[in-house]
Amino acid sequence: DADVTQTPRNRITKTGKRIMLECSQTKGHDRMYWYRQDPGLGLRLIYYSFDVKDINKGEISDGYSVSRQAQAKFSLSLESAIPNQTALYFCATSDPGRAWGYTFGSGTRLTVV
Amino acid sequence: SQKIEQNSEALNIQEGKTATLTCNYTNYSPAYLQWYRQDPGRGPVFLLLIRENEKEKRKERLKVTFDTTLKQSLFHITASQPADSATYLCALVNYGGSQGNLIFGKGTKLSVKP
Numbered sequence: 001d002a003d004v005t006q007t008p009r010n011r012i013t014k015t016g017k018r019i020m021l022e023c024s025q026t027k028g029h030d031r032m033y034w035y036r037q038d039p040g041l042g043l044r045l046i047y048y049s050f051d052v053k054d055i056n057k058g059e060i061s062d063g064y065s066v067s068r069q070a071q072a073k074f075s076l077s078l079e080s081a082i083p084n085q086t087a088l089y090f091c092a093t094s095d096p097g098r099a100w101g102y103t104f105g106s107g108t109r110l111t112v113v
Numbered sequence: 114s115q116k117i118e119q120n121s122e123a124l125n126i127q128e129g130k131t132a133t134l135t136c137n138y139t140n141y142s143p144a145y146l147q148w149y150r151q152d153p154g155r156g157p158v159f160l161l162l163i164r165e166n167e168k169e170k171r172k173e174r175l176k177v178t179f180d181t182t183l184k185q186s187l188f189h190i191t192a193s194q195p196a197d198s199a200t201y202l203c204a205l206v207n208y209g210g211s212q213g214n215l216i217f218g219k220g221t222k223l224s225v226k227p
Contacts, residue, residue, distance in 0.1 A: 100162065
């Protein structure tokens, strides 16, 4: 199994619908992140969590919410999807206090029509 | 304002040559800088980390340099192969508003031709 698993891999949804993207990890890391990637804009941080009780907004949190259900699970929700939220979404984890690389999931390609 | 810039969106080289990718940053004082590889439709994969007190780091055919005076990191792939074709991202830790989270450059797409 992958260290960081994202579901679904692909999703098409309609404008105004609520959608949840899920992420689970087996790394045992406390820190988890949600990024979105758009062509020409790179990876941008949406939300991050340093532990189950710590949730923080990133650079572009408007229109999104998150839930940290357990150390291993971090979900991203779009309460009312809009077309400009069409993007590739990545979940990542890292080991706190150590300058090692992030471990990313394979991503969710979301299309809002 | 703070910026991370990777000097070119795309780089085309011939197999066997050395690829050199550049990452420049402004208004940061990162403790370390990282490089990632990303294949189409996949998540970034961590390659190398270099700390502010390190000038150079190597891993197999990869070499990274870090010049905090120039605010620049260079990423080299020697004896490049078509399998090295991918997008390469630099990232640094922002100790400002995001409390130590990684900030990414937009990436350079490397194409290695046989």
